[in-house]
Amino acid sequence: MGLDQQVLAALPELGRGLLMTLLLTVLASLVSVVMGQLGCFLQLRRAWIWRTFGRLYVSLMRGTPAIVQLFVVFFTLPKLGLGGQPLLAAVLAIGLNSGAYVAEILRVNRRLVTHGQLEAARTLGLNRLLTWWYVINPQVLRASLPMLVNEFTILLKTTPLASVVALTELTFAGQIVIARTYEATQVLLLVAAGYLLIALPLTTLARRLEAKRRPA
Amino acid sequence: MDWQAIIDALPSLGEGMAATLQLCAMAAICSLLWGALMAAALMRASRFWQRLLRVYSNITLALPLLVVIYLLYFVLPEYDITLSSPVVGVLALTLYYAPYIAQVIRAAIEALPKGQWEACRVLGLSRREQLRDVVLPQTLPQMLSPLVGLMIGLIKDSALLSIVSVQEFMYAAKQAISETYAPLEIYLTVALCYWLLNSLLDWLARHFEFRMTRYRRGMQHE
Numbered sequence: 001m002g003l004d005q006q007v008l009a010a011l012p013e014l015g016r017g018l019l020m021t022l023l024l025t026v027l028a029s030l031v032s033v034v035m036g037q038l039g040c041f042l043q044l045r046r047a048w049i050w051r052t053f054g055r056l057y058v059s060l061m062r063g064t065p066a067i068v069q070l071f072v073v074f075f076t077l078p079k080l081g082l083g084g085q086p087l088l089a090a091v092l093a094i095g096l097n098s099g100a101y102v103a104e105i106l107r108v109n110r111r112l113v114t115h116g117q118l119e120a121a122r123t124l125g126l127n128r129l130l131t132w133w134y135v136i137n138p139q140v141l142r143a144s145l146p147m148l149v150n151e152f153t154i155l156l157k158t159t160p161l162a163s164v165v166a167l168t169e170l171t172f173a174g175q176i177v178i179a180r181t182y183e184a185t186q187v188l189l190l191v192a193a194g195y196l197l198i199a200l201p202l203t204t205l206a207r208r209l210e211a212k213r214r215p216a
Numbered sequence: 217m218d219w220q221a222i223i224d225a226l227p228s229l230g231e232g233m234a235a236t237l238q239l240c241a242m243a244a245i246c247s248l249l250w251g252a253l254m255a256a257a258l259m260r261a262s263r264f265w266q267r268l269l270r271v272y273s274n275i276t277l278a279l280p281l282l283v284v285i286y287l288l289y290f291v292l293p294e295y296d297i298t299l300s301s302p303v304v305g306v307l308a309l310t311l312y313y314a315p316y317i318a319q320v321i322r323a324a325i326e327a328l329p330k331g332q333w334e335a336c337r338v339l340g341l342s343r344r345e346q347l348r349d350v351v352l353p354q355t356l357p358q359m360l361s362p363l364v365g366l367m368i369g370l371i372k373d374s375a376l377l378s379i380v381s382v383q384e385f386m387y388a389a390k391q392a393i394s395e396t397y398a399p400l401e402i403y404l405t406v407a408l409c410y411w412l413l414n415s416l417l418d419w420l421a422r423h424f425e426f427r428m429t430r431y432r433r434g435m436q437h438e
Binding site for chain 2: 063065075153174175178184191199
């Protein structure tokens with residue numbers, strides 16, 4: 001099965017879509033890690049109000065479809081004077097969504113840091129921020145790494161949602177090409193191959209990291 | 217907040233919710249059956265089939281659901297298979313969730329100590345008795361919470377089907393928005409409904425898990 005001439009001509013367009021998907025994945029992952037840290041921090045606070053905020057954030061993000069979240073963000077941004085920016089909306093929505101899962105991953109691995117370590121840090125005169133940076137983070141992040149890579153693969157799989165707010169990432173680029181060439185099968189298989197190209201190394205990496213963490 | 221818009225949209229949203237529930241129930245049943253079948257095949261079938269199923273699992277693990285939906289929606293008609301869009305929706309969700317379900321079922325069954333199967337053989341239990349009296353009572357509570365987690369994922373992902381105009385909850389919401397011009401209000405209502413539904417499922421799962429594992433807590437008191 002050879003590629004149609006028109007589809008061949010559209011390859012650069014699909015390539016640009018792939019790059020946009022990558023950019024979106026990276027930016028949303030950054031938002032997701034920041035939100036995850038925040039969500040984890042809030043859930044582990046002693047004051048009930050912060051804890052409730054943290055839990056509500058996680059529960060809402062995990063209990064509603066990502067596409068609904070994207071629309072909510074997309075229609076809220078104009079009210080803050082940031083309308084008409086699909087990339088910003090997609091990065092925020094997908095990052096916020098994934099952040100809830102990251103918060104749970106971090107919270108589970110937070111158990112590795114024993115109470116004694118925190119007391120030791122305090123005795124050595126480290127304040128909260130320094131304790132978080134030098135004592136908690138290195139251990140928790142290292143232990144979470146395989147799960148985080150996994151989570152970023154899932155994040156990658158939510159990025160096609162951005163096509164509904166007309167961000168020209170891989171799926172939307174594919175749709176534009178299909179509308180012009182009527183070659184749905186070929187274009188969609190190329191789009192699928194694009195996702196596999198990013199996702200398969202990630203899943204392999206996650207599996208390797210997982211295996212490394214479980215010594216025989 | 218435009219409360220009037222929400223009130224006006226409620227009847228059509230209700231219909232949409234009913235459609236979503238129906239759709240998800242169908243997809244849940246189909247994916248559980250297909251997933252159970254896959255789990256059985258992964259444990260017992262010949263190596264060729266196992267390898268084939270593993271390739272299929274790996275591909276679904278890496279592909280976005282939206283791409284799977286588009287593939288089914290656009291590619292099948294090119295081979296003269298025309299299915300209505302709800303059927304394509306159920307098919308997509310089934311194909312997408314079955315590998316995850318198969319993994320959960322397989323992990324739970326393989327976690328049973330080998331001695332139990334041998335004991336069943338020694339006691340001369342039939343296959344049916346084995347499953348009903350020994351395997352399922354121990355594996356069901358283990359599978360319950362991950363399976364319900366997957367079902368919640370399925371419900372959330374069913375919202376994507378509105379993109380290929382399956383008339384479910386999200387689709388009803390879009391319809392309502394085109395009439396009321398209040399997107400934020402309607403989408404917040406939609407989010408609330410999904411959240412309540414999924415929270416209810418989550419709560420039910422925890423409740424039943426607690427009840428199904430009563431026998432374990434009973435033993436601790438001895």
